[in-house]
Structure formats: C-alpha cells, structure tokens
Amino acid sequence: MLFALVDCNNFYCSCEKVFYPALEGKPVVVLSNNDGCIIARSEEAKQAGIKMGVPVFEIEELIDRHNVHVFSTNYALYGDFSQRVMSTLAELVPDMEIYSIDEAFLDVSFKKPEELEAFGRTIRETVMKHTGIPVSIGIAATKTLAKTANHLAKSNDQYQGVLYLKDDKNSEEMLSETAVKEVWGVGEKYEAFFKKAGILSALDLKQADPNRIREHLGIVGQRLVLELNGTVCYPLNDNPDVKKEICTSRSFGHPIETYEELEQATTTYAGKVATKLRREKSLANSMLVFVMTNKYARGPQYVNYKIVKFPGPTNQTAALIHYAVIALKALYKKGFKYKKSGIIVSDVIPQSGQQTGLWDETQKPKNTRLTEVIDRINEQEGIDTVKFAIQGTDESWKMRQHNLSPHYTTRWEDLLIVDLDKLGKK
DNA sequence: TCTGGGGTCCTAGGACCC
DNA sequence: TCTGGGGTCCTAGGACCC
Numbered sequence: 001m002l003f004a005l006v007d008c009n010n011f012y013c014s015c016e017k018v019f020y021p022a023l024e025g026k027p028v029v030v031l032s033n034n035d036g037c038i039i040a041r042s043e044e045a046k047q048a049g050i051k052m053g054v055p056v057f058e059i060e061e062l063i064d065r066h067n068v069h070v071f072s073t074n075y076a077l078y079g080d081f082s083q084r085v086m087s088t089l090a091e092l093v094p095d096m097e098i099y100s101i102d103e104a105f106l107d108v109s110f111k112k113p114e115e116l117e118a119f120g121r122t123i124r125e126t127v128m129k130h131t132g133i134p135v136s137i138g139i140a141a142t143k144t145l146a147k148t149a150n151h152l153a154k155s156n157d158q159y160q161g162v163l164y165l166k167d168d169k170n171s172e173e174m175l176s177e178t179a180v181k182e183v184w185g186v187g188e189k190y191e192a193f194f195k196k197a198g199i200l201s202a203l204d205l206k207q208a209d210p211n212r213i214r215e216h217l218g219i220v221g222q223r224l225v226l227e228l229n230g231t232v233c234y235p236l237n238d239n240p241d242v243k244k245e246i247c248t249s250r251s252f253g254h255p256i257e258t259y260e261e262l263e264q265a266t267t268t269y270a271g272k273v274a275t276k277l278r279r280e281k282s283l284a285n286s287m288l289v290f291v292m293t294n295k296y297a298r299g300p301q302y303v304n305y306k307i308v309k310f311p312g313p314t315n316q317t318a319a320l321i322h323y324a325v326i327a328l329k330a331l332y333k334k335g336f337k338y339k340k341s342g343i344i345v346s347d348v349i350p351q352s353g354q355q356t357g358l359w360d361e362t363q364k365p366k367n368t369r370l371t372e373v374i375d376r377i378n379e380q381e382g383i384d385t386v387k388f389a390i391q392g393t394d395e396s397w398k399m400r401q402h403n404l405s406p407h408y409t410t411r412w413e414d415l416l417i418v419d420l421d422k423l424g425k426k
Numbered sequence: 427t428c429t430g431g432g433g434t435c436c437t438a439g440g441a442c443c444c
Numbered sequence: 445t446c447t448g449g450g451g452t453c454c455t456a457g458g459a460c461c462c
Contacts, residue, residue: 032430039430039462055429073430100433100462187460220436220459247432254427296429342431400428434461443451 001232002116002139004106005146006089006123009134009154011102012040015081016071018132019408019416027068031056034251034399035072072401080409081133088130092123097237105143107236113166120162140165143234144227147184148202149174168230175202175228185224190217202228242282242350248272249342252397255294256338262291263328264392266341270324271384271391273343274317278375281352283313283363284345287320289327294339302336313349314363316371320345321388 008014012030017023027044031037037055048066050059056070063070082101089096095107111119120137127135138149145165152174153163165171181191183202193216199205206228214222223233248269256262266289277284290305306327310319324343374386384391406414 034428034430036429053430057428103462185460189459218436243433245433249431251430294429340430344432399430432462435459437456437458439455441452441454443453444449 001107001235002109002111002141003143003146003236004093004108004120004123004137004139005099005143005150006104006106006127006135006137007150007154008085008102009136010040010042011081011133012071012073012078013042013045014133015078016069016074016405017042018081020405023069027066028071029063029068030071030073031403033073034253035402036251039073070403072404074405074407076407076410077405081131084131085127085133085135088127089123092126095236095238097240105146105236107238108139116164117162120164121160124161134161136161138163138165140171141230142227142232144184144224145171145230148178148182148228151182152178171230172203172206175206178202180205183224183228185220190221193217242280242348244348245344245346246273246276246280246282246284246348247342247344248276249290249340249344250399251340252338253400254397256397257336259328259332259334260392261394261397262332262338262341263325263390264394265397266291266328266343267321267324267388268384268391269341269343270320271317271387273345274315274320275375275378277315277345277348278371280348281350282348283315283351284320285310285313285347285349286345287323287327288344288346289324289331289341290344291328291331291338291341293336297337297339300336302333302338304331306331312363315351316363316367317374317388318367318371321390325390 013028016028016030025044026042027048027050028042029038029045029050030040032039035056037053038050038059039053041050041052045068048062048068050062050068056063062068078101086098086104089104089106093106093108094110097105099105108116108119116139120139123137124135127133136150136154138146138151138153140146140149149163149165153159153161163174165174178201180186180194180199180202183205186194194200194205199208205225208225210222210225213225227233250265250269252265256265286307286309288305288307290303292303293299293301295301308323308327310323314320320343377386378384408414408416
C-alpha cells in the first residue's frame with residue numbers, strides 16, 4: 001500500500017488570492033469567525049512573524065507595519081474551492097479519502113515506484129491548472145509517514161512540493177530532520193511526555209519500544225510507533241461514515257444580556273443543525289445546549305449546559321427549536337453577559353431504514369413535506385429566506401465580518417466581470 | 427472594544443447483569 | 445485476616461486533528 005497525502009498550501013489564503021492576483025507576493029491573513037484570531041497565513045505573513053491562532057488585536061502593529069491584507073473568513077468560498085480540488089484529485093486516482101477541507105489521502109499503489117515522483121508533479125500541476133490552488137504532496141507506506149513527508153515537502157524548497165519516501169533508509173533520513181512534535185498525532189501532552197523520555201526527533205520515536213510507549217500512552221501511542229515503522233494502522237477510508245455528532249456554535253458580535261436575544265441566536269443555531277442533519281440524511285436522538293460568558297473578560301462568569309433526550313429521532317427544525325427553548329429556559333440566568341452559545345446533537349443515526357412517524361409527531365410526512373419545501377426555497381433564494389419567527393429578524397448579535405471577500409463562485413451578484421476593452425489595450 | 431468552530435477516537439469508571 | 449468473578453453498556457473527559 002502506498003499513500004499520497006495532498007495538502008493545499010495556506011488554503012484559505014490561497015483561495016482569496018485566486019480572484020485577487022494583486023495579492024501575489026503580499027502578506028495575507030484570514031481571520032476566524034467574529035474577526036477574532038488568525039487562522040490562515042500566506043508565506044509572506046508567516047515571514048512577517050504573524051503566528052497561528054493569535055488574536056488579531058494583539059498584532060495590529062505588525063499588520064500595519066507589513067501592510068498585511070486581512071480577510072474575514074469566507075466559508076462559502078473555501079468550501080467551493082475544496083470541492084473543485086477534490087473532484088480534480090478524484091479523476092487522477094482510483095481511490096481516495098477526503099480528510100479535511102484542504103487535505104486528501106490518495107491510493108497511489110497502482111503506480112510503479114519509479115513513476116511516483118513524476119506522478120506527484122502531475123497531480124500538483126493539474127490541481128493548479130484546474131483550480132489555481134498550490135498543493136504539496138507526501139508519498140509513503142503509511143498515512144503517518146505520508147504526513148511527515150508532506151510536511152517536509154512543504155517546508156523545504158529543495159523538494160519543490162513533492163517528496164516520496166522510497167525506502168527505510170530514505171525515510172529514516174527524513175525522520176531524523178523532523179521534530180517529534182511535527183508527527184501527526186503528537187500534541188502538547190504527548191510531546192511533553194516524549195521530551196522527558198528523551199524522544200526528540202521523529203526518528204527517536206520510530207526507534208522507541210512500542211510496548212513501552214503503549215504502557216504510557218495506550219494504543220494510540222503504540223500506533224504512532226508502528227505507523228512510523230511502515231505498519232499500516234490507519235487504512236484508507238474511502239467511505240466515511242455519517243457524522244455521529246453535529247454542532248453549531250458561535251460567539252456573538254456583542255455580549256447578550258436579555259433572554260430574548262439569547263433565544264434568537266440559539267434557535268438560529270438549532271435551525272442550522274437541523275439543516276445539516278437533513279443534508280446528511282440523518283436523525284438525532286439527543287441535544288446538548290450550552291451557554292457561556294466571556295472567559296477573558298472581568299465580571300461574573302457563567303458556563304452551563306443541558307442535555308435533552310428526544311422522544312424519537314428527528315431532524316425537523318421545529319422540533320429542534322422546541323427542545324432548544326426548553327433547555328435554554330432552564331439555563332438562562334439574569335445578570336450575565338453571554339458571549340457564546342451552541343447546539344450539539346448526538347446519537348445520530350442514518351435516516352434510511354427508519355420508519356419515521358412511528359414514534360414522533362414531528363417526523364410525520366405532513367411535517368417533513370413542509371420542511372422539504374422550506375429547504376428548497378432557502379436553497380434557491382438564499383439561507384434563511386424562510387425561517388421561524390422565534391429566530392428573530394434583528395440579528396444584532398451576529399458575528400462581525402468587516403473584511404469579507406465576495407462570494408465569487410457561489411453568488412450571482414458576486415460574479416467577477418471582465419472588461420474586454422481594458423484587456424484589449426494590454 | 428477585540429481572544430474560532432467543528433469534529434474523531436480512546437479510556438476509565440460507574441451501573442447493571444448473572 | 446477475610447470481602448467472588450466475569451461480563452456489557454454507557455458516559456464524561458482527555459487528547460488530538462484541521
């Protein structure tokens with residue numbers, strides 16, 4: 001088995017650049033929801049010393065000094081680019097697993113070893129040609145090794161974006177250059193443990209005794225060692241299961257104090273969760289509702305959650321709103337400045353094979369047909385064209401997005417217009 | 427003034443059963 | 445000094461990922 005990990009470089013920033021070529025060579029960053037933190041950086045922004053995850057207000061000076069272009073997160077744009085990249089990849093290999101919005105594992109076992117490097121370059125060029133997105137590729141015998149190869153391919157110019165770990169000697173060389181923290185699956189806690197045990201490089205970890213690692217870190221740690229040694233513990237999953245949990249939560253644009261506003265926001269999230277459930281063709285059996293104040297602010301703090309079990313599985317907006325309100329009424333306490341709330345549904349099961357309507361009034365055909373009509377209208381006319389009254393129309397709590405780019409590929413009004421006269425003069 | 431959001435897997439411990 | 449043994453299911457929390 002041979003895996004190729006294809007990873008888009010600075011994905012969100014690269015998406016912003018595609019329709020804004022003047023940004024080429026300039027520092028660019030993309031912010032989290034509510035324009036809070038840095039979640040993506042172009043190479044130039046990294047060189048300017050901007051770190052991942054820092055709150056933007058802490059580095060305003062840096063942004064000014066380097067004239068950094070700042071974008072609010074434009075998920076519609078990135079999601080659409082992701083689909084374009086993934087469908088391009090799907091045409092090049094017999095089998096693949098979409099691992100995240102900007103990464104995929106490809107099965108490249110069908111290629112001869114001597115063809116692999118060239119094939120990697122073909123993949124890069126094709127994705128660039130079809131989508132304008134640059135990618136890096138790591139090829140190796142396990143996912144963990146492919147990840148490591150990818151990391152080197154990206155960070156080391158000499159590989160020009162493609163690195164294939166042909167044999168053990170080759171991969172040991174690479175692993176000795178890689179800090180253990182960079183290994184896929186090693187987080188803060190594991191790194192601290194490894195440091196104490198004298199395991200500093202990825203090679204140290206490869207050569208560690210898997211049984212000893214297992215004693216301390218369990219099977220997850222043992223698999224790390226095995227995968228680095230070329231034993232596949234994580235096979236290609238080309239048929240991902242339906243989601244087991246679905247969540248919608250947001251920080252508010254401003255602190256909320258009244259119950260009514262909190263209810264508008266939270267029932268809006270309940271509606272989003274219901275839509276996601278229906279898109280997955282799934283039903284949920286229970287819901288967790290949480291509210292919290294701003295942990296960074298001074299003043300009284302309150303964090304709480306409530307779990308509601310449904311009488312029968314459902315994906316109906318009206319039902320989810322109903323139960324969210326019950327939970328919220330129990331949770332709400334006067335006198336706090338709420339910063340964030342959210343809905344998580346769990347115990348999610350596929351809709352197919354379910355005899356809907358047997359247990360629960362809400363899943364009866366009469367109700368689901370109404371929902372289908374609403375879904376269709378909202379799909380054609382835009383999100384929340386039709387919504388429930390309790391979700392409100394005020395929306396002053398909505399997140400801030402001061403630097404949002406156009407929805408170039410998903411909204412007619414935002415289509416780019418090309419001026420042929422101007423082009424002709426060039 | 428301002429600090430993201432959405433997931434998965436594994437484990438330990440409690441409840442319960444015979 | 446002694447206090448059974450073996451199993452399943454569920455859940456909360458930890459760790460990690462992008």
